[in-house]
Amino acid sequence: MRVGIKRFLRAAVFGGVTAALVVSGGVTPVSNAAPGDGGLVADRPTLNMTSLGADPDVSLYGLQGTQILTVPVPKGLTPSALTANVELPANVRGGAILVTQQGRTLSRVELLQSDDTPVTIPLTGARVADERLTFSLRSQLLPAAGECLYDPSIPLQLTDAAIDFSGSEEPPTVVADFLPPVLQRMTIYIPRTPSRAESDAAVRLTTAVVAKYGRQNTDIGIAPLVGDSEPPPSTPLERNVIIREGPNAAVSLQGGDGVPAMLIRGSGDDLATQVRMLSSSVASLALSSKAVAGTIESNTQPPANQASLRDLGQPGVTAVAFNPQVFVGLDQTRLGKPVRSMRVHLKGSYTPLPSTVGGQVVTSIDGQTVDRWAVDSSGAIDRWITIPDSALHRYINLRVAVDIAGPTGRCGEFQPVTLRIDDDTTIDSSVADPPAPAGFQSLPQALMPKVQVGLGREAFTDTVRAAAILEGLQRLSARPLDTEVVPLADAIDSSTPAVLIAANGWDNDKLVPPIRTSTDGELDVESIDGGEPAKLTLETAPRFGSLQTVRDGNRTVVIATSDDAPGLLDAMLSWLDADPSRWASLDGTAVLAPPGRDPVMVNAEAAPTDSAQVQSTSRAALWITVGVVVFVIVGSAAFLLRYRRRA
Numbered sequence: 162m163r164v165g166i167k168r169f170l171r172a173a174v175f176g177g178v179t180a181a182l183v184v185s186g187g188v189t190p191v192s193n194a195a196p197g198d199g200g201l202v203a204d205r206p207t208l209n210m211t212s213l214g215a216d217p218d219v220s221l222y223g224l225q226g227t228q229i230l231t232v233p234v235p236k237g238l239t240p241s242a243l244t245a246n247v248e249l250p251a252n253v254r255g256g257a258i259l260v261t262q263q264g265r266t267l268s269r270v271e272l273l274q275s276d277d278t279p280v281t282i283p284l285t286g287a288r289v290a291d292e293r294l295t296f297s298l299r300s301q302l303l304p305a306a307g308e309c310l311y312d313p314s315i316p317l318q319l320t321d322a323a324i325d326f327s328g329s330e331e332p333p334t335v336v337a338d339f340l341p342p343v344l345q346r347m348t349i350y351i352p353r354t355p356s357r358a359e360s361d362a363a364v365r366l367t368t369a370v371v372a373k374y375g376r377q378n379t380d381i382g383i384a385p386l387v388g389d390s391e392p393p394p395s396t397p398l399e400r401n402v403i404i405r406e407g408p409n410a411a412v413s414l415q416g417g418d419g420v421p422a423m424l425i426r427g428s429g430d431d432l433a434t435q436v437r438m439l440s441s442s443v444a445s446l447a448l449s450s451k452a453v454a455g456t457i458e459s460n461t462q463p464p465a466n467q468a469s470l471r472d473l474g475q476p477g478v479t480a481v482a483f484n485p486q487v488f489v490g491l492d493q494t495r496l497g498k499p500v501r502s503m504r505v506h507l508k509g510s511y512t513p514l515p516s517t518v519g520g521q522v523v524t525s526i527d528g529q530t531v532d533r534w535a536v537d538s539s540g541a542i543d544r545w546i547t548i549p550d551s552a553l554h555r556y557i558n559l560r561v562a563v564d565i566a567g568p569t570g571r572c573g574e575f576q577p578v579t580l581r582i583d584d585d586t587t588i589d590s591s592v593a594d595p596p597a598p599a600g601f602q603s604l605p606q607a608l609m610p611k612v613q614v615g616l617g618r619e620a621f622t623d624t625v626r627a628a629a630i631l632e633g634l635q636r637l638s639a640r641p642l643d644t645e646v647v648p649l650a651d652a653i654d655s656s657t658p659a660v661l662i663a664a665n666g667w668d669n670d671k672l673v674p675p676i677r678t679s680t681d682g683e684l685d686v687e688s689i690d691g692g693e694p695a696k697l698t699l700e701t702a703p704r705f706g707s708l709q710t711v712r713d714g715n716r717t718v719v720i721a722t723s724d725d726a727p728g729l730l731d732a733m734l735s736w737l738d739a740d741p742s743r744w745a746s747l748d749g750t751a752v753l754a755p756p757g758r759d760p761v762m763v764n765a766e767a768a769p770t771d772s773a774q775v776q777s778t779s780r781a782a783l784w785i786t787v788g789v790v791v792f793v794i795v796g797s798a799a800f801l802l803r804y805r806r807r808a
Contacts, residue, residue: 394419463497499596615652706730
């Protein structure tokens with residue numbers, strides 16, 4: 162039985178700052194290598210840009226647009242062509258697309274107005290460095306003859322892009338090469354009754370792999386080991402990992418057909434150390450089929466209260482247009498904490514405008530203007546922007562735009578404006594306690610820098626559930642999560658942020674979930690921040706699986722439970738897993754999974770200060786409760802999950 166956990170988010174390493182490593186041994190070559198090439202039989206694969214961690218849609222603006230693409234390339238494969246659907250802008254009678262690399266033109270493909278069809282752009286002769294291919298796409302468009310009708314704000318669009326490869330992936334022969342630049346699937350094998358250390362290693366490896374591969378959307382599964390039997394060999398671009406607690410800690414390749422499996426072995430903390438080694442930069446030194454990690458200290462401290470985009474791993478942004486705009490990502494997961502009192506010191510420039518044209522720089526969030534100021538002859542941007550606390554979410558896109566007005570002359574006389582925000586732009590913020598907004602929008606940043614994972618008595622299935630939840634949370638985060646598996650009771654009594662797995666029901670009064678049920682049909686909705694609860698008694702007791710968030714002192718806790726129906730919890734985790742956007746769109750304080758229905762979100766709103774507002778909020782919570790009950794029990798209304806995609 163293989164239990165799937167899959168899907169999505171951002172390149173990072175679960176690494177340490179100090180390490181000791183011992184390497185030894187050799188490996189027997191795999192037996193299904195093609196004669197003479199040492200590779201696996203998987204000739205001429207095609208990988209779409211999403212599986213390569215890149216955007217499948219490429220936009221080229223203007224009559225001469227340029228965009229640089231970088232994609233990973235597995236060992237043994239050679240990129241041969243870029244394929245995509247082409248959409249030419251209106252009032253263009255033709256043009257060409259060129260591929261260049263380091264000043265060399267690799268190919269040129271002619272386009273006609275009628276060619277809104279798939280196109281193949283050769284990449285023959287492209288050079289791959291450090292398992293990555295970087296090249297430039299350049300468009301050259303010819304506007305229609307006659308009147309000036311060409312609109313530079315409409316790009317030449319390449320959609321559903323993919324890379325064709327030739328050759329076969331080479332199987333790894335040393336530990337350093339075990340994790341390839343492209344990984345489509347990993348299966349983690351643990352004993353049917355795993356120890357705490359084995360469960361801990363499986364959860365750590367899950368989050369580490371998701372953090373490393375980010376937008377490649379690597380599919381991760383956990384499967385039980387059957388006795389001393391070895392797992393089946395994996396196929397190209399897939400990997401199998403075996404986790405066993407025992408003496409003689411090491412990470413080693415296990416020979417066999419296909420890609421060799423990886424055995425991670427150790428006792429107690431040594432097992433966690435070997436997992437850290439596999440996903441850290443020190444793994445590149447493991448140039449043998451067996452390696453033993455000595456000391457690897459995890460480095461999970463969040464950045465300082467003031468950090469530049471460069472410090473946070475974000476590049477500067479540039480746009481060239483007649484009214485250019487760029488978006489500066491303000492990501493609380495990069496800051497490693499829930500924040501308040503955020504200010505942004507914007508630094509950059511724009512093309513100075515001629516005296517006949519006026520303009521202003523406008524900053525906004527979700528269409529709401531935050532600040533604006535008139536352009537000047539210097540073209541410099543050096544300004545502090547205060548972000549309202551009411552606008553704070555997990556991800557915030559600060560839009561910076563130059564709006565121009567005035568006579569721009571005849572067709573083609575006015576040149577586009579270049580707007581640039583530099584990577585030394587700084588973000589100043591403080592820790593928010595409690596987080597605002599609360600609930601799922603405060604995750605995973607409220608679980609940083611370290612989160613405990615409390616497991617119940619069902620060691621294997623609870624490990625799978627914990628891995629599924631931490632995988633979903635890690636896909637939301639630009640920083641790796643530092644996890645530690647502990648007994649459920651220890652996590653409840655701890656002061657550390659926690660994810661608690663209680664699949665059969667919740668009976669602990671120390672932590673009160675926002676929504677509780679009882680066998681006699683009572684349904685309680687807690688109003689957070691001290692508001693009055695709402696209560697409803699039903700003829701039939703409701704049953705559902707749930708994920709609920711609780712604020713316990715100065716920590717955030719996530720409770721995964723059900724009304725003695727663990728299958729409903731598992732069904733909800735599978736539903737979240739099926740679409741990468743669902744974790745990101747969770748809102749409120751609880752998500753409920755009734756039988757035979759898609760999960761629904763419930764928000765127990767914060768209590769206002771005066772008594773009239775408290776009564777209004779209590780009535781609102783009661784109506785929310787009634788709505789949920791009607792949806793679950795009567796089925797007279799359907800509450801659909803609202804998707805909130807944030808870039």
